[in-house]
Amino acid sequence: MTDEQYVDGLYSEDQDLIRTKQGIAERGMPDISIADGYGRLLTMLAKMNGAKTALEIGALGGYSGICIARGLAEGGLLTSLELKAEYAEVAKVHMTEAGLGDVVEYRIGDARESLVKLQEEGRKFDFFFIDADKEGYPLYLEHAIALSNPGAVIIGDNILLRGRTTDPAKEGPSVKAVRSFNQQIASDERLMSTVLPGYDGLAIAIVK
Numbered sequence: 001m002t003d004e005q006y007v008d009g010l011y012s013e014d015q016d017l018i019r020t021k022q023g024i025a026e027r028g029m030p031d032i033s034i035a036d037g038y039g040r041l042l043t044m045l046a047k048m049n050g051a052k053t054a055l056e057i058g059a060l061g062g063y064s065g066i067c068i069a070r071g072l073a074e075g076g077l078l079t080s081l082e083l084k085a086e087y088a089e090v091a092k093v094h095m096t097e098a099g100l101g102d103v104v105e106y107r108i109g110d111a112r113e114s115l116v117k118l119q120e121e122g123r124k125f126d127f128f129f130i131d132a133d134k135e136g137y138p139l140y141l142e143h144a145i146a147l148s149n150p151g152a153v154i155i156g157d158n159i160l161l162r163g164r165t166t167d168p169a170k171e172g173p174s175v176k177a178v179r180s181f182n183q184q185i186a187s188d189e190r191l192m193s194t195v196l197p198g199y200d201g202l203a204i205a206i207v208k
């Protein structure tokens with residue numbers, strides 16, 4: 001048993017999240033939702049921050065969306081960016097089944113374009129979850145900072161890329177982008193941050 005499996009075993013089953021994972025599997029979608037322990041952390045960080053507005057980049061089937069929306073303050077809204085319309089539809093079904101359908105809006109298409117549009121609209125957010133194509137991470141981080149309210153939380157998932165990030169033989173575009181993202185998370189003077197190495201790695205930053 002891994003340490004992560006031990007820790008996950010401490011928690012009782014969460015029917016909304018189990019149903020969501022089943023729905024993702026039944027539709028043949030990839031099994032790449034956030035790890036259970038980090039899902040719980042998303043809820044806690046959103047709550048601790050008193051977040052009312054959240055932006056998620058990469059919806060898949062709504063697992064992380066449920067976790068984030070659960071932590072938002074009363075009347076809060078999660079804006080979720082997703083490349084594939086069919087994935088956003090599935091995510092919406094799962095959010096609705098979890099009683100959170102009214103808490104989320106989806107923007108379909110490449111996040112690069114959706115993020116520019118959100119900036120043009122003057123939108124600001126208290127909480128960000130970056131979990132889409134890894135090559136986009138450095139750009140998504142810049143957009144998140146530009147769209148942030150003071151004190152906003154920015155989280156990036158899979159920053160270890162299952163060992164590829166730390167493997168010097170790996171030099172592909174996703175690996176390079178994630179290394180650059182991690183460097184910026186650690187050294188950008190606009191941020192206060194930490195990086196958790198459990199599961200597949202999670203970067204957590206606060207905009208000063």
Ligand SMILES: C[S@@+](CC[C@H](N)C(=O)[O-])C[C@H]1O[C@@H](n2cnc3c(N)ncnc32)[C@H](O)[C@@H]1O
Nearest residue numbers: 033034058060063064082083110111131132133
């Ligand atoms: C790792 S999955 C997201 C998992 C989800 N956050 C969760 O934990 O439940 C990545 C998602 O990002 C989406 N995606 C990939 N490239 C994208 C892009 N350029 N713009 C928006 N979404 C993108 C994929 O379609 C996929 O649904």
